[in-house]
Amino acid sequence: MPRYGVFGFTIESTIEFPELEQAGTGDQVDWRICAVQGECPGFAAASLGIDSVYGDVHVRTYASETMLRMAFDDTGVFDVHRARREIVWYPGPFPTEAAVRADVLGRVMALAAHADGYLTLHASAVSIAGRAVAVVGPKHAGKSTLALALVRNGARLITDDTLVVRLQPGAVWAAPGIQRIRVWEDTARALGLCVSGNGEGKPAATLAPNERETAPLPLAACYLLAPSGEPNGDDPHGAAIHRERLSPVHAALACVRFSKLGTLGGGVVGAAVLDRAAALTRAVPVFVAAVRPDLTRLDEVAERVMAWHGPVGVMGPGALA
Numbered sequence: 001m002p003r004y005g006v007f008g009f010t011i012e013s014t015i016e017f018p019e020l021e022q023a024g025t026g027d028q029v030d031w032r033i034c035a036v037q038g039e040c041p042g043f044a045a046a047s048l049g050i051d052s053v054y055g056d057v058h059v060r061t062y063a064s065e066t067m068l069r070m071a072f073d074d075t076g077v078f079d080v081h082r083a084r085r086e087i088v089w090y091p092g093p094f095p096t097e098a099a100v101r102a103d104v105l106g107r108v109m110a111l112a113a114h115a116d117g118y119l120t121l122h123a124s125a126v127s128i129a130g131r132a133v134a135v136v137g138p139k140h141a142g143k144s145t146l147a148l149a150l151v152r153n154g155a156r157l158i159t160d161d162t163l164v165v166r167l168q169p170g171a172v173w174a175a176p177g178i179q180r181i182r183v184w185e186d187t188a189r190a191l192g193l194c195v196s197g198n199g200e201g202k203p204a205a206t207l208a209p210n211e212r213e214t215a216p217l218p219l220a221a222c223y224l225l226a227p228s229g230e231p232n233g234d235d236p237h238g239a240a241i242h243r244e245r246l247s248p249v250h251a252a253l254a255c256v257r258f259s260k261l262g263t264l265g266g267g268v269v270g271a272a273v274l275d276r277a278a279a280l281t282r283a284v285p286v287f288v289a290a291v292r293p294d295l296t297r298l299d300e301v302a303e304r305v306m307a308w309h310g311p312v313g314v315m316g317p318g319a320l321a
Helices: 097-115 143-152 185-190 248-257 267-283 295-309
Strands: 003-006 009-013 031-035 046-054 057-063 068-072 076-081 086-091 119-128 131-136 156-159 162-168 171-174 217-225 241-245 286-291
Touching: 009 097, 046 267, 057 097, 057 267, 068 097, 076 097, 086 097, 097 119, 097 162, 097 267, 119 143, 119 217, 119 267, 119 295, 131 143, 131 171, 131 295, 143 156, 143 217, 143 295, 156 162, 162 267, 171 267, 185 295, 217 248, 217 295, 241 295, 248 267, 248 286
Parallel strands: 009 031, 031 086, 131 217, 217 286
Antiparallel strands: 003 009, 046 057, 057 068, 068 076, 076 086, 119 131, 119 156, 119 162, 162 171, 171 217, 241 286
16 A cells, blocks of 8 residues: 655555655554445444535544544545554545545544644644744635745745644644645736646645655744734735734634634543643744735735744734734
8 A cells, every 4th residue: 555644644545645745665654544345333432523514515523432433424434543543434425536535634634633642723834944834724714825925935835724733842843744735826826826727626836846844843833814804904005914912822712713623523522622722822822813815915925924933033922013
């Protein structure tokens, strides 16, 4: 079976992931993913939560003493066996290849990372001056757009859309994840980029090898994208981006809200997510960032963030303009 490196894990999988770099045959396997044909077995479990995937398609999570389960209406059921280091997939009624890959690299690996004690955020991340900077927020908030603008201004992409955060004594680490970034064509044109796609959804921007970060890095800051995105009112000459630091309590609640498990993480899983979010925000500053919704000023936004986190950037407390 092919092996891949993603989120700091080496996975061995019967499912192929062309968007991932293949790992060396000598690398230790952290998780094995295998498909099993036939009916999914029942088990005694507590329901954790439910979330919408798209339209009327939902995903549900369950937990027993030995296993975590994630069940999608379309692609099927994924059982996470931590002791066995195995993710078992029972295909559902409509398991298209693209949907299966998206489910595995999104919520399923987030559940596996949770089983290993990590926190997974709905975030993109880049490296600036040897440290990671995360852009957190819901769908359509502009995470990929800001990450790509930063890459075009000298940063390196760590991951797009899904960020696994590893909490260790004295440091918080961001692991490289999915390094294919998708943006709408108008954003790509504003940044002078070529994109490729099949006409369905966002096309993928082409990144050079030196625009991708391959090593885990300490996390320097998280930016929570504000939904309004209109700093300084209607003044067209106002700052393109403004940031204000959140208190650790409010920052932790925001990280829980935008964890990749989201409403799927109830019960004991939810309590663990809150504990890990609190540990993250005690160690790493979290800012609310209001970004002016003007594609012509993307480079200005990126330059400002690069200045905050470059070699001479200073991470100050409180509100900053």
